Amino acid sequence: MTGALLFQSLILGILLGGLYALLAAGLTLYFGVMRVVMLAHAAFVMLAAYIAWFLTTRTGLDPMLSLVISVPLFFVLGYAIQRWLISRLKPATMTMMSVLITFALALLIEGGLGMAFTGTQRRLDLSYGTSSLNLFGASIPIVQIISFGLAALSLASLYLLMKKSKFGQALRATIQHPEAARLVGIDTGRVAGLGFGLGLATAAVGGVAMSLQYTIFPSLHWHWIGPLMAIIVVGGLGSIPGAAIAAMLLGIIRVMLEIPLGPTWAQTIFYVALFVTLMVRPQGFFGGRLAQRF
Template identity: 45%
Template sequence: MTDVLQIVILGLLLGGVYALMASGLTLVFGVMRIVNLAHGVLIFLGAYLAYFAFTLFGIDPFLSILITMPVMFLFGMLLYRLLFPRIEGSPRFTEGTVLLTFALALITEGVLAFIFTGIYRSTNPSYTTDAFLLGPFFVPKAQLYASGVSVLLLALLWGFLYFTRTGYAVRATMQNRTAAQIVGVNVRRISTLSFGIGLALAGASGSLLSLLFTFFPSGHWAWIALLISLVVLGGLGSLRGALVGALGLSVASAFMSAWFGPTWSPMTFYLALFLILLVRPQGLFGKPMEA
């Protein structure tokens, strides 16, 4: 029983970080119907910024969030203005964003590979190997801190969406873009802001990823596959679904890793993606997509 609880604890800690990673992806889809295949490499961009800050200036990865979030927020707004207005109004807008963000992912990956090469990187503060001992359980400090920061940022996102006028406009746009525009919401401005927020969350996620995992430029494809499985399980455009999907699949993945070995851990996410598309394509909390 102790071993089972230990696995659950570790799974939940990582699940909090996964939820933060997935939140930006599902927010962008919910507001703009953009399937952002570049989200993984943009998380890696945040990780490289954190790595750069840590190795050159000794800035802790958690403190580097104060750098990566605003930088990625501004970069996100610029990207949206440059790329997506050109295809807005297209009857195949969502399909177009798949191709556009796929190209963006390839370009960003190439730039990162040129600058940083393909060497595995990570930030390694002294506490990354430490853990708290709580009776028979051990809680890694890095995972605990990262999960706590993730929960804090998700709580701030929730507060923004539910207790600010701009947040109301974002949620209205997520629910019905056309109706929001009719009642006076500046949909273009909200879309630009939301894409910036999505990339800011990716930047924060990258800082945490640099602390918990090794990364290299082309490794983002495995991460985007994982994140898409979380978002699809919870329901495209549902932040609550992304949280539930992240926690549930992270715990399931931890059990898979403990029972069959770490190499089988990613299979949990891919199997969940296959089953949810087979049984309930809209996800646990999502709405059926319009034809």
């Protein structure tokens, strides 16, 4: 392994980790707000990717412009799913039943995409799709840099929203202690719906980022949901910073392992990390006290 190859793998791992962090943040929001295991999150990512692909192939516009459509649409869908579907579940069986319901949603989305676009693999043909940036001997694809930029901007906006806005304070209060939040006058039902919508909006951004660099097909979401679940467990359920740290570390390790092991075996690092976490520190390595509550 040369120094240039090692450096390039490190950079590519950081870029991949940024995408993982964005997608894992949405899953963390779902679980933090309502203890919902959202198996359909990656399916919604695929739906957003197809919206970007369809818009670009039909109009010739840049796929990032599809965010104008997909982000508000997914936010409204997330709010509707939480208010009219998830909130009707009994608290005692919330986690178990949410797995079944969101699994059904994932199948519906996959089936709908298959009917509309067939199972043929699709890829965007962009003018900058094969361009790369040379950095100290490493060749970094432009599309991955753009995807990382989208992820970083979205995560920074999410952080500022959670820390600096009144809505963010209400959402954090709802996550930390719903009963106490209600006692101080917070409408936890409405806040939970908005939080769910916010989580699904991150899927819209992630889908566009994914369409820039991956070949997409309806069942691709099953390839992503396992690693994302592993990331939020390793990071600590309910902790967005924990999920981001775990995503970056596992993304880097995965790309590094692709050199000696190949992409198939390198993917197993997520499941190895999941098993180690459950055996050694079930509350997650980066989640802190909030994760321990869950």
